[in-house]
Amino acid sequence: MKIERIANTVSLKRSLETGTEEQRQQVLAIIDDVKRNGDQALKEYTKKFDGVSLQSLCVSEQEIEQAYTRVNEEMVEIIREAAENIRDYHERQKRESWMMMKEDGTILGQKVTPLDAVGLYVPGGTAAYPSSVLMNVIPAQVAGVKRIVIVSPPNKQGTLPAGVLVAANELGVKEIYKVGGAQAIAALAYGTETIQPVDKIFGPGNIYVALAKREVFGQVAIDMIAGPSEIVVLADETAKANEIAADLLSQAEHDERASSILVTPSMKLALEVASEVKKQLETLPRKEIAAASLENYGAIYVTDTLEExxxxxxELAPEHLEIITKDPMSLIGQIRNAGAIFLGRFSSEPVGDYFAGTNHVLPTNGTARFSSGLSVDEFVKKSSIILYSEQALQENYTKIAALARLEGLEAHARAVEERFKK
Incomplete structure (x- = not known):
């Protein structure tokens, strides 16, 4: 890994997933095809892109049963325990509707209503992601969403990963469809004969999925445009180089554009971590992916002080931040930009990815400067409630009318004045 001494702050050099104009046009054509031809378009694109001809887009009960034969009972129990931890954490985020009454009889409040239907895109490709099922479905269920739909690209055998199916079944998800790519996003947004449309789409995917989510935004809501995974480790001389190296590699193995960065005031630690990363990399099954990630987006930054x-x-505003210092708790108040904060050497990033209960869907590409990780709030909408009393309007209608006329909206002014005409 590259070691660089910096004097103050540093910007993470990463291009946003904007895609090319050619890719955008391809996505627009796919969306239009799905809107016009429904299931037929989905099946044709599945054959073209995934290499499999499907008779049915729906995951069957038999496929669910077969999935359990490929996942041992111990792993099923681990999935159940992880789900329990995630549910417990997200239950504490739940908001309730509320009302307040003022002395003049006015009632103001807020009504919290769960979304009617949401869609979850579970990526395929180089890995299977049952944890993504848990992280997206559970807060939706806690929020009270009644209809939850999962879409995911099938493999060459026309099935989905066993772990994904087991996780979905353990949570009671009934609608699971074998379709991926931009065509899956179009189906969720506009509907087909088999897949009814949803109100909001969640989940990461490749550039075509990201572009499709951008194009359907407005027809439906979307969670975010997810970029490659990121980790920053903030460490001092008390940290252990082998543990930091392992944590950096845990993100580098995601994909070739993942970013793994160490920031430390200790040059000794920096040199030791660089050596450990090189050593541990050699035995990784996903060595080529991790090596490319480290070469292009990995770095070790050495500062003069811990404050720097x-x-x-x-400045980096990372998706994941580990603080491995002598007193990590003392630094929490100074951290302003991070998707999730892991404190101490025993809070390795995969703890949050899988088991602690916090959500691993987090802002990337520096967007932790202004956004938060996935929570129950993303699955509800809020309506304000106004019951204005006669006394309150009597006291304030002239002020309301004056503000309306300041904006040149005479009918607004007359609407409140009409109540008090003699």
Whole structure:
């Protein structure tokens, strides 16, 4: 890994997933085809892109049963325990509707209503992601969403990964469809003969999925445009180089554009971590992916002081931040920009990815400067409630009318004045 000494702050050099105009036009054509031809278009694109001809887009009960034969009972129990932890954490985020009454009889409030239907895109490709099922479905269920739909690209055998099916079944998801790519996003947004449309789409995917989510936004809501995974480790001389190296590699193995960065005031630690990364990389099954990630987006930044290291972290605004210092708790107040914060050497990033209960769907590409990770709030909408009393309007209608006329909206002014005409 590259070691660079920095004097103050540093910007993470990463291009946003904007795609090319050619890719955008391809996505627009797919969306239009799905809107016009429904299931037929989905099946044709599945054959073209995934290499499999499907008779049915729906995952059958038999496929669910077969999935359980490929996942041992111990793993099923681990999935259940992880789900319990995630549910417990997200139950604490749930908001309730509320009302307040003022002395003049006015009632103001807020009504919290779960979305009617949401769609979850579970990526295929180089890995299977049952954890993504847990992280997206559970907060939706806690929020009270009644209809939850999962779409995911099938493999060459025309099935989905066993772990994904087991996780979905354990959570009671009934609608699971074998379709991926931009065509799956179009189906969720506009509907087909088999897949009814949803109100909001969640989940990461490749550039075509990201572009499709951008194009259907407005017809439906979307969670975010997810970029490659990121980790920043903030460490001092008390940290252990082998543990930091392992944590950096845990993100580098995601894909070739993942970013793994160490920020430290200790040059000794920096050199040791660089050596450990090289050593541990050799035995990784996904060595080529991790090596490319480290070459292009990995770095070790050495600062003069811990305070400068904290400033650099805030500039980077990482998806995942590990703080492995002598007193990590003392630094929490200084961290302004991070999707999730892991404190101490025993809070390795995969703890949050899989089991602790916090959500692993987090802002990337520096968007932790202004956005948050996935929560129950993403699955509800809020309506304001106004019951204005006669006394309150009597006291304030002239002020309301004056504000309306300031904006040149005479009918607004007359609407409140009409109540008090003699």
């Amino acid at each position: 290291a904290v400033a650099a972290v805030n």
